[in-house]
Amino acid sequence: MNADTWVQIGAGTATTVAAAFVGRAARRTRRQENRDDFTAVKDALNERIDELKEDVDEQRQLVGDQAEALNYLVVRVRSLVSYIRKAGLEPPPPPPMPDRVRDYLHHIDV
Numbered sequence: 001m002n003a004d005t006w007v008q009i010g011a012g013t014a015t016t017v018a019a020a021f022v023g024r025a026a027r028r029t030r031r032q033e034n035r036d037d038f039t040a041v042k043d044a045l046n047e048r049i050d051e052l053k054e055d056v057d058e059q060r061q062l063v064g065d066q067a068e069a070l071n072y073l074v075v076r077v078r079s080l081v082s083y084i085r086k087a088g089l090e091p092p093p094p095p096p097m098p099d100r101v102r103d104y105l106h107h108i109d110v
Contacts (some may be wrong), residue, residue, distance in 0.1 A: 070104070 084091045097105070 074105070 081091045
């Protein structure tokens with residue numbers, strides 16, 4: 001092997017090593033990729049949390065509306081019973097109350 005061959009081999013090796021380092025430097029590092037993955041997951045979780053908060057707010061509104069409707073019905077029934085008694089009559093006996101209903105009506109002072 002002559003000197004020209006050794007120069008070509010050395011130049012080729014140096015070029016390969018330099019290309020590897022340049023490629024590595026230009027590529028995103030593993031740490032950057034992990035940080036980007038964390039950010040993406042965090043953003044997705046924050047969006048999900050916001051959606052769940054909206055769902056909870058809607059459910060609270062619905063429960064509040066249902067409680068208001070029950071209160072109205074209780075007041076209406078009491079006024080009708082009172083009206084019937086003032087007329088000198090006796091209202092019909094109420095049907096048996098299921099336990100699940102009793103638990104709900106207990107909370108609104110029935």
